[in-house]
Amino acid sequence: MSMTQQILTEHRINQAKDNDVEISHQLLEPGTFIQSEIDLCMVHEQLGGRISKEYAKLGLDYIKSPEKIVYILDHWVPSPDVRAARMHQEANEFAKKYCFNKQNILGENKGICHTVIPERGYIIPGMVAIGSDSHTTTYGAFNCFSTGVGATDVCNFFATGYLWFKVPKIHRINISGELPSGSFSKDFILSMLGDYKTDGAVYKAMEFGGEGLLNLSISSRITIANMCVEMGAKNAIFEYDKVLENWLNCNKYLQNRDTGDIRAVLPKKDANYELEKDYNLGYVQPMIACPHSPDNIKPAAELSEIEIDQGFIGSCTNGSLDDLRIAAKILKGKQVHSNTRCIVIPASSDIYLNAVYEGLIEIFLESGCTVGPPTCGPCIGGHMGVLGDDEIAISTSNRNFQGRMGAKTSKIYLASPASVAASVIEGRITDPSHYFD
Amino acid sequence: MSNDDYIIKPKHAWIFGDHVNTDLIVPSEYLTENDPDIIVKHAFEGINPDFSKKVDNGDIIVAGRNFGCGSSREEAVFVIKELGISAVIAESFARIYFRNLINQGIPAITLKNATQIFGNMTKITINISDGIINCIDLNTRKRTTLKFKPLPEFIMKIIEAGGALNLIKTKVKEKI
Ligand code: SF4
Numbered sequence: 285m286s287m288t289q290q291i292l293t294e295h296r297i298n299q300a301k302d303n304d305v306e307i308s309h310q311l312l313e314p315g316t317f318i319q320s321e322i323d324l325c326m327v328h329e330q331l332g333g334r335i336s337k338e339y340a341k342l343g344l345d346y347i348k349s350p351e352k353i354v355y356i357l358d359h360w361v362p363s364p365d366v367r368a369a370r371m372h373q374e375a376n377e378f379a380k381k382y383c384f385n386k387q388n389i390l391g392e393n394k395g396i397c398h399t400v401i402p403e404r405g406y407i408i409p410g411m412v413a414i415g416s417d418s419h420t421t422t423y424g425a426f427n428c429f430s431t432g433v434g435a436t437d438v439c440n441f442f443a444t445g446y447l448w449f450k451v452p453k454i455h456r457i458n459i460s461g462e463l464p465s466g467s468f469s470k471d472f473i474l475s476m477l478g479d480y481k482t483d484g485a486v487y488k489a490m491e492f493g494g495e496g497l498l499n500l501s502i503s504s505r506i507t508i509a510n511m512c513v514e515m516g517a518k519n520a521i522f523e524y525d526k527v528l529e530n531w532l533n534c535n536k537y538l539q540n541r542d543t544g545d546i547r548a549v550l551p552k553k554d555a556n557y558e559l560e561k562d563y564n565l566g567y568v569q570p571m572i573a574c575p576h577s578p579d580n581i582k583p584a585a586e587l588s589e590i591e592i593d594q595g596f597i598g599s600c601t602n603g604s605l606d607d608l609r610i611a612a613k614i615l616k617g618k619q620v621h622s623n624t625r626c627i628v629i630p631a632s633s634d635i636y637l638n639a640v641y642e643g644l645i646e647i648f649l650e651s652g653c654t655v656g657p658p659t660c661g662p663c664i665g666g667h668m669g670v671l672g673d674d675e676i677a678i679s680t681s682n683r684n685f686q687g688r689m690g691a692k693t694s695k696i697y698l699a700s701p702a703s704v705a706a707s708v709i710e711g712r713i714t715d716p717s718h719y720f721d
Numbered sequence: 722m723s724n725d726d727y728i729i730k731p732k733h734a735w736i737f738g739d740h741v742n743t744d745l746i747v748p749s750e751y752l753t754e755n756d757p758d759i760i761v762k763h764a765f766e767g768i769n770p771d772f773s774k775k776v777d778n779g780d781i782i783v784a785g786r787n788f789g790c791g792s793s794r795e796e797a798v799f800v801i802k803e804l805g806i807s808a809v810i811a812e813s814f815a816r817i818y819f820r821n822l823i824n825q826g827i828p829a830i831t832l833k834n835a836t837q838i839f840g841n842m843t844k845i846t847i848n849i850s851d852g853i854i855n856c857i858d859l860n861t862r863k864r865t866t867l868k869f870k871p872l873p874e875f876i877m878k879i880i881e882a883g884g885a886l887n888l889i890k891t892k893v894k895e896k897i
Pocket of ligand 1: 359396397398417419501599600601659663664681712
């Protein structure tokens, strides 16, 4: 069995009486509908948006398993306007009314949901996690099943404690080799998007393994799992290995949390895949996703004609401490080009603090970058770097849909933190390879 | 629950292209908006600025590949429900959007070459339960019958109930 099938099998709720559900007592074949236990449900501002409004329709004065909910405000924090502030107030009131566990209310200055939830030890291998955000696929980097859902699905979980899933078909991605210096996991996932296109993995589980995995850090895996949803995937899951084991052992929050025994999930020999693909990291070059689609991929080296107004280093895709270190390495002692501005946003308050300790923030400020507090901010065109008419941005985020970061006529190029850092120095899109010679 | 067929007769089919994403259906800037009327007013404005004014109760949306890709914002389904869209037919759907449509009780039908076919069709009758579409070709005036794979029973139940919350409501009440 594949990893996804194993996890879903273990979480399937046997409800023979419930004729809404097809029950298979053997292997969960792709296409089977199951009701699944949910270990964790992440909710963000959407709680004050559609979720609270939909839940009100049920007229319930309770939530089935409030202890499984982790609640965070991240997209529009600190609130840029009255509307956002009201949304936060509504979300906060809901959390209070339904008694979310105190230690699971992260509030509004911890950072971006997909960064903070694993960082603070809420995610462990083998879990089934859902979140009110499409990039909830991110947690698969930690060897669990994790997927994004809409407001009604969150309400369904709130009311019943479980949720239905269709067991997906599985794609196995075998990774070999090591990334060349100057290339990063962002370049790899962008190359993969070039192959798969934005609908190549709709409803599929993407399972990553192979000996090359050991060459990918946890933050690199986060970038990959995060962007699998851009090819339509239901979930993305990385095999359990030494790198993850070390990470779990070193996580200070996990040490204080009673997680029980951590169970590593690995594919069984009999696993059946719809497709198996091999990728050698050694061939990955700095790549850029051009407007207006994450699969519109070109080598960075071919885009040096394109002048940029703004660089953005941050988001749940590439706002990690590793990402900031790479960007700082390039920006150290250099200046952001006079025609360009650069916004750096550490993805969590812990990352921010460590970046201060390591002197990275100093490097960014000295080179002329603006450093913002942890938030989604410009990634969703919310605040702190909204683009004007016809402006061009190069961003480490995950989506370059038309108008995503501001004006409808603006354009977004997606890239690795190294490519963004090199580009803001030059004022035009730049292949960062020579900074690593 | 009745055993009657679920049949819709849309006046008009609104055609959209491939990869229409949720940012185009409801731009992020309206996600913090509390007034539903304002959110609905701006639906699809990036592609068809007058959509919300022109669309009629019962109309359908016909789209190309990967309809609704992008974020999980259910506002992107909420708006089309509020505008009275009776079904969405697409060459393929993004996963979360498909779930959101079903959860809001809107039939989501997958049909090959949907945008080409519907560009020319009038007098459309869709039998959601059986997976049959009857219509008349505007050019040839010929009657055409198209078939699609009906939705699984489990999903039809959600649609017939008018959305997942209505089903949950009954279930939760039964347990008390
Ligand atoms: S950083 Fe961007 S993609 Fe990530 S959760 Fe925030 S808005 Fe979504």
